[in-house]
Amino acid sequence: MDKDMAIEVRHITKKFKIFYDKGHTMKELVLFKNRRKYEERLVLDDISFSIKKGEGVGLIGRNGCGKSTTLKLLTRIIYPNSGEININGRVSSLIELGAGFHPDMSGRENIYINAAIFGLTRKEIDAKVDEIIDFSELWDYIDTPVRTYSTGMYMRLAFAVAINVNADILLIDEILAVGDARFQEKCFNKMREIKARGTTIVIVSHSLEQIEAICEKSIWIEHGKIKAEGEPKQIHKQYLEFMKNGYIE
C-alpha cells in the first residue's frame, strides 16, 4: 500500500443474509440444515476507492444504498464477502455514539471507560480528560450519573470522547445533529480543526453543505456501485438532479 494512502478499498462485495427465522438452536441446525430460508441482499457490489492521508471524503446516496455499511466495513465491525480493505493508521468511528456507556456511572468514569474502548491507555486518557470535559461543557454534571443526563448532554459527552481520541482516520455517520445549534457548530469547527491537523475524515451526512465545507471529494453510491466520484459541488449537483428526476419517474 502506498505510503501516503490512508484507506484503500479494492473490489469489495458485501451481502447480508436476511433470515426469515433467526434460528441458532441445535434443533434448527440439525433439522433444517440447509433449509433455513434466507434471502441474500447484495448491498455493495465490487466497490473500489482510495483515500489519501489528510483527505476529507463524503459518502452520499439515497437511504439504504450502503453508506453506513461502508463505514462499518472500514471500521472493521463487519467484514466484506470478497475484496480487500487496507487501512493505514488508527481509526476512530463516530458511528454509534455512546455505545458502552454505563448509565449508573458518572460522566467522568464513562469518559475513562469509553476512551479505553477506543484503545487509549490510562496515561493518554489522564492527559485528555480535561480537554474532553471542556469540550462537552458538562463541568457541573461530570460527576453525576449519566442516567440523569438529557439526550443532548449524553450525546455531547459521547461526541467529546470520540473526537478527542487522536485518531489518524475519523469515520462519521450522520451524527452531526448532536446537541443544540451552537454545539453542532462547535463540533463542526472541531472537525475542521482536526482535519487541518492532517487527520483523514470520511463523513456520511444529509447535509451536503457540510460535506462541501470539509471534503475534497464526494463518493456517490447507487445500487451498490459507485455512480460518480469527484469534486463535491459537482457531484452533488448531479446527485440532486438525479434524485429530482428519480422521484418524478
Add this chain to the structure above:
Amino acid sequence: MKEIYAYREMIFSLVKRDLKGRYKGSALGFLWTFINPLMQLCVYTLVFSQIMRAGVEDYYLFLFVALIPWLFFSTCLTGGCVCVSSQQDLVKKIYFPREVLPIAFVTSQFINMILSFVVVFCVLLISGKGINVLAILCLPVIWIIEYILGLGITLIVSSVTIFLRDLEYVLGIIAMAWQFLTPVMYPRSLVPEKFMGLFLLNPMTPVIEAYREILYYKQIPELRTLGHAVFMGVALLAIGIVVFSKLKRDFAEEL
C-alpha cells in the same frame, strides 16, 4: 497481539468493573470472595468426615485443594461461553480486538481464584497440615498454566456459542461430566488402567494433580506432570486462538 496490548486499559477496566460489581449491593460485599470457599469447605468437611467416609486421610483437604482450581476452570466453561454474546451491544457497534472480552473474563475469574487461595493457605495452616514453602514456590507456575488453559477453553466456547446458542445450556452438563472425569474427587490411582489414556488426554488432569502434589502431598510436583500440563495448556490455547480468530469476523452479524 500488539493490538491487544494497546487495548490493555480496556481489559483493566472490564476486570475492575467485574470484580467491583460482583458482590455489589450485598451486605458483606467483597467478603463473599472468601466466605464462599469457606462455606464449601465446611460442607465438604461435614459430609466426608461424618457421613461418607472416603478412606483418604484428611479427605476434605484432599478435595478442597483441587476444588478451588477446578471451579475456576468450570466457570470458564459455563460462564465464559457468554462473555462475548453478553456484550453484544459493544460488539455490534464498536471496533476493538474481540479477544479483549475473553481475556478480561478469564483474568477476573483468575484473580478471584487467587483470592480464594488465601482461604486455602489459611485452612492448610490452621488444620495443622502445614505447607512446604519450597513446593509453594511452584504454585505460580501451575497458576499460569491453568490461566492459559482457561483462556484457551474460553476462546473456544465464547466464539462457538454465538453460532450455536444451545451450547450455553449443554455446557452445564459437560462441565459436570468433565469434573467426574478429572481426578478432583478421587486420586488418579483409582482410575482403571484401560481408561488411563483418556485421562491423560484431559488437560485438567495434570493441572489438578500438580495442585494436589504441592498443597496436599507437600511435594515439588514431578517435572513430568508439569511438562504434561504445559503441553496441554499451550495446545488448548493454540486451538482457542485459531477457532476464535476464524469466527470473530462474523460476530457482529450473527449477534
